[in-house]
Amino acid sequence: MDNDGMTLFDPQEDGLDFFESLEAMRVELNDATVIGPYGYEIPVRIDNGPNTGEVVTETGGLMLTERSQNPQRILIDAKPSTPLKTGDRFVGPITGIVSYSFSNYKLLPERLPDIVPAGLQPASTRLMQDDRKLTVASFNVENFDPGDGQRIDQLGQAIAVNLNHPDIIGLLEVQDNNGEKDDGTTDASESFRVLIESIRAHGGPEYAFTDIAPENNKDGGAPGGNIRVGFLYNPQRITLTDKPKGDSVTSVTYGAQGLSLNPGRIDPLNASFDDSRKPLAAEFEFAGQQVIVVANHFNSKGGDQAPFGGAQPPVRSSEIQRAKIAAIVNGFVKSILQVNPKANVVMLGDLNDFQFSETLSLLRGQELTNLIDKLDEKERYSYI
Known part of the structure; x- marks a missing residue:
């Protein structure tokens, strides 16, 4: 510029x-x-x-x-x-x-x-179901609630058909049961239910879900919507291990027996997560192995200066909070690997930053592999 x-x-x-x-x-x-x-x-x-x-x-x-x-x-x-x-x-x-x-x-x-017209059609995954392979997806459903009408059908088809109904789906931006009505409701069981029914209607499995409701209006997003991260999982293929379920303010830890809570939030009272989503860790069992999956939705780029704006170079103030969040989440991965160096850990979600950013570098650290780095440069994107 x-x-x-x-x-x-x-x-x-x-x-x-x-x-x-x-x-x-x-x-x-x-x-x-x-x-x-x-x-x-x-x-x-x-x-x-x-x-x-x-x-x-x-x-x-x-x-x-x-x-x-x-x-x-x-x-x-x-x-x-x-x-x-x-x-x-x-x-x-x-x-x-x-x-x-x-x-x-x-x-x-x-x-x-x-x-x-170029004739572009929605893409479909090439990954197929396999008894020896676990499929995991990340999907930002963009302020989804039970009143979303036609979008409910579109999302159901996308998950059942285009994504070939993965074993685990980390969902982002699931709103509570009455959407943006700001009346203190935080439960999202109805939101998950209507989505699960739509997936079934398009030939997908009967998913189960797990989440932790945020404190009212504490996680950002539209007032009253109470967006959160959560999981859909196929109980015919995998098991959500039997642990006490966490709450909105209790931090999950990892020990010799796995997660202390399932699911559980990572350091939810840390000031770095103010007005943002708290990462959610869940423990699954697949083919006799433990798998820890963490769903993330880092703070957005709102407030950053524009690329063609009057300040050059533009100041991207939102990166400060994302860097702090990334370091916290990487620290959680470190704590798992200190107990179990061979642990299976999957980090997914909407990280609101670029593959080459400091945010992703801090999150990856020395412990993780950013799979997008394995792709040809022309394929390294997830959003337009």
Whole structure:
């Protein structure tokens, strides 16, 4: 975006200065390709020729990497007449004025050309059920509650079919039984029930669930929603070991007999978790082996300065809390391995940070392997 602290105006080198040099000017984009779904604007890229350093995914998305935040991406400030997906392409030039609002440069188009769809379909896992192999998934269900209507059916199909009904699913952002009604309700048993029924309706197994309800409005998210992390698990394949269930304020530990609570929260009264989700550890048994799975939902990037904002480099203040959380969770892993160096530990969830970030480095430490590092660079993403 900028490599000189905004001390020089350098459109040849700085993305910020390049777009500033075009502000209020009429420009044309040729062969723009959509790089993400429509939100408030349409994100696109154009062919900038070879040697740009871009990392383009197989589906046509643009990878954010440690090397670049992709200042060449362009936002078109318009609402399309039909839904757009990653990889869709505009068949004609887009002409309009360059503007700036909400810390982003945007193109105000005179009209939108027709779209050639890329035909992108929701992905499905290649992993298959196997008596000797445990399948574990992570799924942010985005403020899910029993009143979510069509989303209930969509999530049920995604889990039963696209994810091939994993043995364990760490769920994130499950709201309480009455969603964002702020009346003190924290129980989410009905939220889990309707999701489990939808999975069954799409041919999946009869999942069981476990969670710990947060203290009312103490874990962030929408007021009254009481989002939490929790687990679905297939009792025909695995067992949730028989231990006392923890509560919202008691910390779980690991000893010679495994977890002290099942499930149990990691250090829930630590100030580092203020207004954020507390990690939840659960102990399962599969094929005669103990498996510890920890569901996480680290604090969000809310409050960070924008990449195209007036402060360069932008301050990412939210990283301070995530670094503290990551260190605490890694410390919990250390405590397990001190007792049992051969323990099976799976860390999953929405960590709200990038694969190359300090947050992930602190969480991984010397004890864990970040499986996304095993993928080709074009595949190292989980969200657009």
